[in-house]
Amino acid sequence: MSSAAWHARISCGRETGAGFLVTERHVLTCAHVVARSGTEEVRVRFGPGVPDGHDGDGLPAKVVAHGGWDGRDTDPGDVAVLELDRAVGVEPARFAPPADAYGDPPRRLLAYGFPKRYEEGTLAEYRATADQLIAGEWVQLEAWAAHGQPLVPGFSGAAVTLADTGRVVGMVSAAARDPQIRNGRMLPAHVMARYWPRLGELIPTPEYGRAEKERLRELVQGRGPEFEGRPECSPERLYSDAVGPFGPPLPARRFGSLWDAAWYLLSEVPDTGAAARFAARLADFVEDAPARGALRSWPSRPHDRLPRPPLPGPPAAHRPTADRQPWSPILVEIAPSGSGDHHFLVEVSAYTGRHRRVVGSRALPADRVRGYALQRIDEAYHELEPEARELIAFVLPRRWLNTDVAHWQRSADDDSPLGSFAPLVVMDLERRRSGGLQHKLLQKWQRLDAQPAARLHRIGCGAVGQDPVRLTIGLRRGADMVGFAAPPRAGGTRRLFQASLNAAVPVMFWPRSGCRGDHRGAAHEDCAGAAFLDRLAEHLAGLPPSELPSHIHELREAAYASDASEPHWAYDLALLWEDPRCLPDPVGYLHSPVG
Known part of the structure; x- marks a missing residue:
C-alpha cells in the first residue's frame, strides 16, 4: 500500500478539508474543518485500496478531542482529533523531530490537500519562513516557488511533510486571504501536542x-x-x-x-x-x-x-574494614524559609557516592516539618543500595540543635524512636554553610585519621563563666571532641556551645535534659551532668571518631530498650557529628528539583 495512504479527505456537511492518520483509529485535522460536527456527520476517506463505508463516501468518525478553537482566524487551538468507528489497515503517519522542519538552506515541505475540482487530492510545495512561533502558536509558510499549487480551501488539516523523508512536521491551519500572497500557516507538531497529549508520544524528542x-x-x-x-x-x-x-x-x-x-x-x-x-x-x-x-x-x-563512584576515603591505614563501608547519608536540612519565624524550608536528600538526589524540598510551617521530614526520610531509602550504611543527618538551625529528633516516632505505623532505627546525628546549619569552618573540619579529620585516639574536652556545669573567645581559640588547637554536662539552653552554656561550633570541633555530645548548667564556680553536689560526662568518657575510650554514629546508635538502642526504674544515662544523649567528606559538594544532581 502506498505510503501516502494515511492522507485523508475530511467532509463535514458542506465543508471539505484534509487530515492524516496518526494511530490505527485516530485522525488529526483542523477544528474549523469539523466545526459543524454537532449537527453534521463527519466522514473520512483515505487513499485508493482502503475500504470505505458502505456508501463509498468514507468512514464515519466522531470528534473526541478539541484544541479549544473558538471560531476566529486568530484563535489558538485549531486542532481536532477524530476517532474512526473501526481501525483501518493503513500504517499511520510518522513524525520528524520538531527542529527538522527548518534549516539553511530551507527544507522543502509538502502538503496534500483536497481543493475544489481535485477529488483525488493534490500537492503544494512550501517551506517554513523561520522557526519563530507567531503568537506562540503558528509558523509561517511561504511558497517554495512562484508557481505551482497555492494553499487554498481544502488544504486545512493537511499534514506538512518533509519532501525527502515523508515525515510529518506540522499541519496546515490557514492560507492567506489574498490569492496573490502565496503563504499560509502551519501548526507545528509539537504545538498540536499541547492540545492532544497523546501526540507527544509519537513525536521524536531528545x-x-x-x-x-x-x-x-x-x-x-x-x-x-x-x-x-x-x-x-x-x-x-x-x-x-x-x-x-x-x-x-x-x-x-x-x-x-x-x-x-x-x-x-x-x-x-x-x-x-x-x-x-x-x-x-x-x-x-x-x-x-x-x-x-x-x-x-x-x-x-x-x-x-549504575554503580556510582565511592567517596574518597581516609588514608589506607585508617580505611573502614570490609564490613564497614563508607557512610551513605540521608540528609535532612531544615532552614528558615524567609517567610517568618515559624516557616522553614525542609529538604531531604540521599547521597550515593558523590552523587546527591533530592527526595523532597518544601517550605512548611513549623507544625508540619516533622511529618514531612519523616515521610521523605523513609522514601530516601529507595535511593540507597542494599549494602549501603545509612546515616540520618539533620542539619538544623543553631536554636534547634537541642530538638529531640532522635526521639521522633519513626512513622505513623512505628512508635519506635528514629534514633533506634539508624545511626542519627545533628549538624549546625550555619557551620555547614561556612566555607572557612568546613575547611577547618576537613583539617581536623585529617589529623584524627592519623591519631591513635581522640581527645575529649569536658565542659562542666561550673564553666559557664568561661570566656567564649578564649575557648574557641583553645579548642581549635587542643580538642577533637567536646562533651557538655548540660544542654545548650541557659545563656552561659549556649555561648560556650557556640564557641565550640566556631572552633570546628567535629564531634560534640550533651544531654538534652538534666542540669541546666547555670552554676558558676565549683561543681555542685550530685550533678547529673558530671555523672553524664564520666559515663561518656568511659564509653568513648578507644573508639574511632569516624565510627561514633554507629556506636552511639547501639548505645541508644540499649537506652531505649532498658527496663530499669531509672532512665538510662544515654537516654537523652545528643550527638553532633560532622565529617564533610561524607557530605561533599555533589558533582551532579540526579533528577534534582533544585540545584
Missing part, C-alpha cells in the same frame, strides 16, 4: 522514547485539580524549578496545564534532564505515595542505577 513519554503523561495528567490555588506547584513554578535560575525563561504564553509545561520541557528545552527534574519536583506535592515514587524515579531506565 533522550526520551515513546514509552517514557507515555508514562510521564499518565503520571502528570489529572494532577491539575489536586494543585489548584497552590502557587508553589503551579506549572510555571515547577517549570522554573526544573530549568533553574540560568535556564530558558518562561514562554510568553501561560501554560494551560501541568502536562503543557512538561511537554514544553520535553520538546523545546535543550536540557534533557529538565523534564526529569520537573517530574521529581511535582512528586513532592503528590499525596499518593506510589505516584510520588513513580514520578521521582521517572524515567526509571537501567543506566540510572
Whole structure:
C-alpha cells in the first residue's frame, strides 16, 4: 500500500478539508474543518485500496478531542482529533523531530490537500519562513516557488511533510486571504501536542522514547485539580524549578496545564534532564505515595542505577574494614524559609557516592516539618543500595540543635524512636554553610585519621563563666571532641556551645535534659551532668571518631530498650557529628528539583 495512504479527505456537511492518520483509529485535522460536527456527520476517506463505508463516501468518525478553537482566524487551538468507528489497515503517519522542519538552506515541505475540482487530492510545495512561533502558536509558510499549487480551501488539516523523508512536521491551519500572497500557516507538531497529549508520544524528542513519554503523561495528567490555588506547584513554578535560575525563561504564553509545561520541557528545552527534574519536583506535592515514587524515579531506565563512584576515603591505614563501608547519608536540612519565624524550608536528600538526589524540598510551617521530614526520610531509602550504611543527618538551625529528633516516632505505623532505627546525628546549619569552618573540619579529620585516639574536652556545669573567645581559640588547637554536662539552653552554656561550633570541633555530645548548667564556680553536689560526662568518657575510650554514629546508635538502642526504674544515662544523649567528606559538594544532581 502506498505510503501516502494515511492522507485523508475530511467532509463535514458542506465543508471539505484534509487530515492524516496518526494511530490505527485516530485522525488529526483542523477544528474549523469539523466545526459543524454537532449537527453534521463527519466522514473520512483515505487513499485508493482502503475500504470505505458502505456508501463509498468514507468512514464515519466522531470528534473526541478539541484544541479549544473558538471560531476566529486568530484563535489558538485549531486542532481536532477524530476517532474512526473501526481501525483501518493503513500504517499511520510518522513524525520528524520538531527542529527538522527548518534549516539553511530551507527544507522543502509538502502538503496534500483536497481543493475544489481535485477529488483525488493534490500537492503544494512550501517551506517554513523561520522557526519563530507567531503568537506562540503558528509558523509561517511561504511558497517554495512562484508557481505551482497555492494553499487554498481544502488544504486545512493537511499534514506538512518533509519532501525527502515523508515525515510529518506540522499541519496546515490557514492560507492567506489574498490569492496573490502565496503563504499560509502551519501548526507545528509539537504545538498540536499541547492540545492532544497523546501526540507527544509519537513525536521524536531528545533522550526520551515513546514509552517514557507515555508514562510521564499518565503520571502528570489529572494532577491539575489536586494543585489548584497552590502557587508553589503551579506549572510555571515547577517549570522554573526544573530549568533553574540560568535556564530558558518562561514562554510568553501561560501554560494551560501541568502536562503543557512538561511537554514544553520535553520538546523545546535543550536540557534533557529538565523534564526529569520537573517530574521529581511535582512528586513532592503528590499525596499518593506510589505516584510520588513513580514520578521521582521517572524515567526509571537501567543506566540510572549504575554503580556510582565511592567517596574518597581516609588514608589506607585508617580505611573502614570490609564490613564497614563508607557512610551513605540521608540528609535532612531544615532552614528558615524567609517567610517568618515559624516557616522553614525542609529538604531531604540521599547521597550515593558523590552523587546527591533530592527526595523532597518544601517550605512548611513549623507544625508540619516533622511529618514531612519523616515521610521523605523513609522514601530516601529507595535511593540507597542494599549494602549501603545509612546515616540520618539533620542539619538544623543553631536554636534547634537541642530538638529531640532522635526521639521522633519513626512513622505513623512505628512508635519506635528514629534514633533506634539508624545511626542519627545533628549538624549546625550555619557551620555547614561556612566555607572557612568546613575547611577547618576537613583539617581536623585529617589529623584524627592519623591519631591513635581522640581527645575529649569536658565542659562542666561550673564553666559557664568561661570566656567564649578564649575557648574557641583553645579548642581549635587542643580538642577533637567536646562533651557538655548540660544542654545548650541557659545563656552561659549556649555561648560556650557556640564557641565550640566556631572552633570546628567535629564531634560534640550533651544531654538534652538534666542540669541546666547555670552554676558558676565549683561543681555542685550530685550533678547529673558530671555523672553524664564520666559515663561518656568511659564509653568513648578507644573508639574511632569516624565510627561514633554507629556506636552511639547501639548505645541508644540499649537506652531505649532498658527496663530499669531509672532512665538510662544515654537516654537523652545528643550527638553532633560532622565529617564533610561524607557530605561533599555533589558533582551532579540526579533528577534534582533544585540545584
